[in-house]
Every structure is written in structure tokens, then in C-alpha cells.
Amino acid sequence: MSTALEQIGANRSFGGWHKRFRHASATLGCDMVFAVYLPPQAEHGPVPVLYWLSGLTCSDENFMQKAGAHRIAAELGVAIVAPDTSPRGADVPGDPDGAWDFGHGAGFYVNATAAPYDRHYRMYDYVVSELPALVEAHLPVTAVRGVAGHSMGGHGALICALKNPGRYRSVSAFAPISHPVDCPWGQKAFTGYLGADPAQWKAWDAVELIATAGERLPILVDQGEADGFLAEQLKPEALRAACAAAGHPLTLRLQPGYDHSYYFIASFIEDHLRHHAAALLR
């Protein structure tokens, strides 16, 4: 594996730095770009990191540009790392029909087992293992980690935390795809990446994982009540029921009038960053 990080951008922001890096990913078999926000405190020593997993169609840029998170990260002294949402490149197969909800921009944070996607689509291993190792080796951050995300990335954040007891100190999600085995986006993605047998999908579904989770890390979820994807794709009530049944601590906030956009994320990101900082900085 190449560990070379090529810096491709740097912007001063709230006294810290927003930087973008390109690197060759051994896990994904392609070049990847990710972004990091380093708060001012990182100039004096390594700081904990929140990994942010974005939703369908996003790259590393959406959260950094639109969430308004730098201000709070700078105050708290927490770094934020935002990976891309899939492997990319001419050699990486995408959706055969060119759709936006599968393939490029839609890796769904699983390790694909079905051809032709099994070669490159290993976003789970990338965000859980390769990317943190790279970041912790080359940037002024510690191995104290939180994970959060939006929509497809909310699903990603939940499964990364639920499948890896002890690896993250905190988890939260905005409008997560809570129960992908039971919604059109998830069923399309899992069929393509994991094959047609739904029994193979359950290991990548937050609602299914809650019962047997190895630790009871408190989950914070915000969900807009005017989100057009709420009933068909997101199913927060399934997450609520699973957490209740398992005794898993969940704070699920339904926000009247809010939709699925980054305006919704920006409106509540401060609460999420403070939720993470309370665990990361303790």
C-alpha cells in the first residue's frame, strides 16, 4: 500500500485548516480524495477526530462546504475527516444504467462480495481501517474517533460503530437509512454489492445489528419531519423499535419542517459536534 498523501488543496478556515489529499487506496484499488478539517489546536498537538460519512452523490466536499461545522470544530478542538462516498475512476464499474443511487457516489459503506463490484467497492474497510490508519500516521490526529453521517452516510456511521465495539467513542446520524434491507435504496445497493440473498444483507443493517451490538454506545439521530425520503427510505421508527427492544440508548429527534438537505444538517450540526466532543475529549 502506498502511504503517500498528496495535498491537493488547503484553505484557512476559522483559524485552522481545511485540506484535501489524494492517495492510492490499496483497499479500493483506486486513487481516492478525502478532506480534513484541522482545528487550531492541532498546531500544538494531535486532536481527536470525527469521521463524517456523506450521503448519495456526495464527495469529500459537500460537508466541508455546506455544514458550517468548522466553526464548532475550531472551538472544541476536534478534527473532522470526510472521505468520498465510493471508489472512483474509469476502471471502477458504476451503475449499469448510470443511476445516482448505486456505483459511483453510492458505495453504501459495505464490502461488496458480488462481481463486478467486489474488486473495488470495499468502502467499509476503507473508512473503518485504511483511512484512519493513514490519517493517524500522517496528520496531527489521535486514534480517539467518533463517527457520524447523513442518509447513506448515517447508515454507514451506525454500522461502523455497531460492528466495531471500542473503535469509536461516539456516534450520531442525520436522517440515516436506518434499515436498508427494508427500503428501495438499500435493497438495490445490497443486491448489487452483496448478491440476491437477503440473509447476507443483515450484517450491514443498523436495525439488524442493534440486538447483538457488543457495546451500547449512545446514538444521537436527527430526522427532519418534512424529509421526502422519511417514510419510504429512512424508517427511523424501525431504529427506535430495535433500540427499545435491545435497551440501546437512542436519542431520536424529529425536527418539524426540516427536509433532507444540508440546511437541515447545518441547523443541528452544533448539537452533534458537542455530543461527539463530550465523548472524544473526556
Added chain:
Amino acid sequence: MSTALEQIGANRSFGGWHKRFRHASATLGCDMVFAVYLPPQAEHGPVPVLYWLSGLTCSDENFMQKAGAHRIAAELGVAIVAPDTSPRGADVPGDPDGAWDFGHGAGFYVNATAAPYDRHYRMYDYVVSELPALVEAHLPVTAVRGVAGHSMGGHGALICALKNPGRYRSVSAFAPISHPVDCPWGQKAFTGYLGADPAQWKAWDAVELIATAGERLPILVDQGEADGFLAEQLKPEALRAACAAAGHPLTLRLQPGYDHSYYFIASFIEDHLRHHAAALLR
């Protein structure tokens, strides 16, 4: 003039609303889209407005998505209106070479006098007169106005305030094109829109207007010291000298390490909104 406003989008944001409208502009002879942020206070009565003028290549969307301004506007009870940066459409002539620094996305907030641009490119009249009249007639805002902008829009904000004593209560700019008659962007735009005689350009140049300004409205300017356009295009020192000579109050803050991006704007927008609110809410 059609006064019909067609709402084309609405997102709840920080307890208020981000909305986008399309309307037929009589001034510009084309359909235009603008965005507004209405803070929660606007549900109880009209609120003052900050007009935000964006830079080259921008639309109504960039500031709303990237500046992180809604949070502060919601706290202060100030609306923000963001117009597009030029007339648009198949009937509107653009740059003959397809460049990004003239024509579509680059109206420069002047009233063009040179063909073929004189028919549509009247962004000055649009942002000073038509748009405020429309907004004040149809949305819960008052005629208490501030004006701010970035780069080309910083130039726009400065000339709108300097040319209209009493029309705005406050003005500020990020990295404005302070002296367009003396920089490549300004010279290209003014030649195209106003003709080849530089004597005709001075009425649209902040540095030239300062000496004879009809009121001494305090100007707040932030400028990144790592801005790649600083020396050639922006020339804040010319603005400083003009203000000093005229006794015009100017707070010019040079921000070490900051560039020309929205990360720079986001880092200091709170100070600007508080500068405006102090005048708008008094």
C-alpha cells in the same frame, strides 16, 4: 413589470426559511432567480434585510449554501437576499469567448451602455431598485437595508452604498474589487459593458466614488492575505488611501493565511452580520 414571484424552493433552516423565487425582471429583460433567508422573527412581522452580492461565476446559491450565515441571521432577526450575478438565458449575450469573467455570472453590478450588453446587463438598477421593491412588496421585510458582497460583489456592495446616500444603513465587503478601473477583471468588464473610454468607468469604481460620497457610511472590509487575487485584482490599499484622503470611515482587516474562498467568508461572516445588525436594528 410582472410582479409575480414563483417560489421554486423552500428549506427550513435554523428555525427560519431559505426560499428561492423566480420572477420576470423588467429591468433585465429576462427571468431571474433569487434566494432569501427569512429568520424566525419574520413570522411575527417584517424584518430588515441584508442584500448580499456574490462574486464571479456565482448564482443565488453559493452564499446561502456555504457562508454559514443563516445561524447568525436567525439569532439577530435579519433577512438576507441573494440575487444572481448577471442576467441569464439563451437570449442574453454572454462572453464571446465563453470566459467566466464576463457575461453570464459576471454582470459586475453596472448598467451597461455598450451594445449588445446594454439591453440586459443592468444589474445595478436590478439590485438597487427592482429587487428591493419586489422583495419589500411580497416578503415580510422592511425597507431598512444593508448591502454586502464578495469580490465582484464586494465592488457591487461598495458602489451601491456610495452612489445612494440614505438607501442603505450599512455596508461591508469581503475581498472586494476595490478599484476596477485599475485591474484586469474590471477593465475587461467595463470595456465590454461601458465602452472603451475610461472616463465613463469612474462612476462605477469605489475608489473613485469615495471622494465625493454623499454620506460617510462606515465600511467594513475583510481581506485574506493569502488571496491569490489580492495584488493584481483587489487592491485594498487603493481603497484605504481613498478613504484616508476623504476622511471616509473604513475598517480594513487583513487576515493572515486566508484565501479568496467561501471558507474565508464563513470564518468572518459573523462579524459582518453583527456590523450590519448594529445599524439595521438600531
